[in-house]
Amino acid sequence: MPAIDYPPFQFGRGSAAYVEWETHYRLRDETLSRALGTCLAPEVADLIDLAVAVYMTDRLHRRRPLRAIDDGEHWSRYLRAEVAVRCYERWSRPEVHRLLHDLLRWLTDDEWEITFVAGGPLHPRHSETQPTLFDEPLAAPAAVGLLSGGLDSLLGAAADLETSEGELLLVSTATHPKLGTRQHQLAAALGGLGRRQVRWLGVPMNLTAAGKALVTGPGEPSQRTRAFVFLAIGAAAALSADCDELRAYENGPGALNLALTPSQRGAMNTRAMRPETLTLMARLVGAVAGRPFTISNPNRWKTKAEMCRDAPADLDAAIVACRSCDTALIGRRPKDAPCGRCTSCVLRRQALRAAGRTDLDQLDVALMPGDSLRAQVPGQVDPALRLMVGQVAQLSMCLASCDPWTALVHRWPDLASARQACGVDSGPFVDLLGRYCAEWHGVSSPVVDRLLAA
Amino acid sequence: MLGGQDALVVADEIDRAITETVKRLALPPPVDLVRAMRDSVLYTDTALYEDATYEYARRCGLTDLGSHVIAEARELMELRRTELLGRPEAETAVDLVAGGLRRHAEACLCGPEAVTDRMLADGASLAHVLKRQRAYLDAARYPVVAERVMKETSRHMRAPASQLPKLSQADLINEVL
Numbered sequence: 001m002p003a004i005d006y007p008p009f010q011f012g013r014g015s016a017a018y019v020e021w022e023t024h025y026r027l028r029d030e031t032l033s034r035a036l037g038t039c040l041a042p043e044v045a046d047l048i049d050l051a052v053a054v055y056m057t058d059r060l061h062r063r064r065p066l067r068a069i070d071d072g073e074h075w076s077r078y079l080r081a082e083v084a085v086r087c088y089e090r091w092s093r094p095e096v097h098r099l100l101h102d103l104l105r106w107l108t109d110d111e112w113e114i115t116f117v118a119g120g121p122l123h124p125r126h127s128e129t130q131p132t133l134f135d136e137p138l139a140a141p142a143a144v145g146l147l148s149g150g151l152d153s154l155l156g157a158a159a160d161l162e163t164s165e166g167e168l169l170l171v172s173t174a175t176h177p178k179l180g181t182r183q184h185q186l187a188a189a190l191g192g193l194g195r196r197q198v199r200w201l202g203v204p205m206n207l208t209a210a211g212k213a214l215v216t217g218p219g220e221p222s223q224r225t226r227a228f229v230f231l232a233i234g235a236a237a238a239l240s241a242d243c244d245e246l247r248a249y250e251n252g253p254g255a256l257n258l259a260l261t262p263s264q265r266g267a268m269n270t271r272a273m274r275p276e277t278l279t280l281m282a283r284l285v286g287a288v289a290g291r292p293f294t295i296s297n298p299n300r301w302k303t304k305a306e307m308c309r310d311a312p313a314d315l316d317a318a319i320v321a322c323r324s325c326d327t328a329l330i331g332r333r334p335k336d337a338p339c340g341r342c343t344s345c346v347l348r349r350q351a352l353r354a355a356g357r358t359d360l361d362q363l364d365v366a367l368m369p370g371d372s373l374r375a376q377v378p379g380q381v382d383p384a385l386r387l388m389v390g391q392v393a394q395l396s397m398c399l400a401s402c403d404p405w406t407a408l409v410h411r412w413p414d415l416a417s418a419r420q421a422c423g424v425d426s427g428p429f430v431d432l433l434g435r436y437c438a439e440w441h442g443v444s445s446p447v448v449d450r451l452l453a454a
Numbered sequence: 455m456l457g458g459q460d461a462l463v464v465a466d467e468i469d470r471a472i473t474e475t476v477k478r479l480a481l482p483p484p485v486d487l488v489r490a491m492r493d494s495v496l497y498t499d500t501a502l503y504e505d506a507t508y509e510y511a512r513r514c515g516l517t518d519l520g521s522h523v524i525a526e527a528r529e530l531m532e533l534r535r536t537e538l539l540g541r542p543e544a545e546t547a548v549d550l551v552a553g554g555l556r557r558h559a560e561a562c563l564c565g566p567e568a569v570t571d572r573m574l575a576d577g578a579s580l581a582h583v584l585k586r587q588r589a590y591l592d593a594a595r596y597p598v599v600a601e602r603v604m605k606e607t608s609r610h611m612r613a614p615a616s617q618l619p620k621l622s623q624a625d626l627i628n629e630v631l
Contacts, residue, residue: 003516076516105508111516263561265521393580409532413525416532420500453579 012084012121024211037136051232156249161194227272304351340368465593523554
């Protein structure tokens, strides 16, 4: 099915029907300027505006029309947006244009056409207009990391607390008030842990009713550009804090996020933390800021279970408090209970068990509606578990072949670009995926044992 | 559903389905893409090839099938890039289309959960199910359809003739009775 071609949205300045801050979306990025005691630089404010424009354009245009059959053919779209920017010359450079479009294509599988309008938005935000009395620079050597509120970011930030003496700024973006509260709690828990001082800043962002009403019907659920918003706000915080690096914390197999079935292609599995995404985003930020910038994932070569194994003992309460589940905070379940069914819940359980932390896993299970790992036959398990074990079966077959990398790339061709983005040979990938599979084979579960039987 | 089927019967179905898909989506031959891949290897400039993949995706109308052909190109560039220099472009293009068609068939056959569920229902392990699915996929004739993509206007394409043995008149009468 050929892709749908949508008309453009105009952000900040344009025709009578342009999309505007506070009217169509809320963005409290003054938390960023307040936390650091500085106004946002114009190019940094532009970066955030652009991220929001991209996110809204993505979210408000459905991949599959409402009444169309879900036959897997409706995925890519043609999307357009016109964004008013303060630093028009910087954004209109061919190098920036190319990087931006390469990144958006990669993240979303869509064909984008972003055009820039000079003059900036008609209504600037508080973050760029209201200076604070005192400059509050981070204690050197400072680092800036993303805290999503999930287990990986908690464990990654905890590990970073042990590595250096300077201050660690943790940046969160919350599209839901409950998520913001939990991110704040986790940052507070991390604050009392290591030698390092922790500063947290949360940036709430969401669409208003008027924003949602820009199109009829529900928006697009996949929202692949959320990653662009999180990374842009993290990069904005790093640039405002005079840091040239942003740290993202995601386990290796989770960051690669390989397709679970042959019918999933491209960005159907989110590419938020893929090495290619981090490289492209860092190059874009560097090109706009006019200085080299990196986005690193220190846990790229670790499995989630290995991250759990390395966790300090006094982090247990925070691990129990954090939620990995896709729907825990929007599911309206008591105590924001994890569903126990989604791939995120399954991976968390696998990791805790493989790390020998069945005590923490049982605390999670007590909140869940059931324990899918206790099922006896495949017909009784949820699709997410079966699909993940199916992927492990495929990985194991590839790894057992005489040339594992050839078999892996044949099955998952985009491993090639991940290898290129990491600048390594195939060895670390084969090793990482091998350890991940071995962990699964060690998970004690009748249904997993049966599915993975030779 | 597929459990007891003969591989050739499934392969015939796959041949017909992929021919229909190619006709419906008017898949363009990826000759320019192959040329850009060769140039990319020759001049060690990955941007040439990346640009060509975007261009090909656009020419395909950003369809699934187009993305499967591009996936095949990515595999070739990672694993067998030197092959590109010693082969005619048209030959490599046929390989890309054939590989893309196989990926497309695999996505349709092995992707939907229901199919795997039914195959698992008789107590088989996942490894066994995957092997059986692979046997079905191997029996289809992607290169034949791919050659036609390169030679004909895809809208007028016909599926390859059945691989099943032709029944004699006596067999047909038996079948009906």
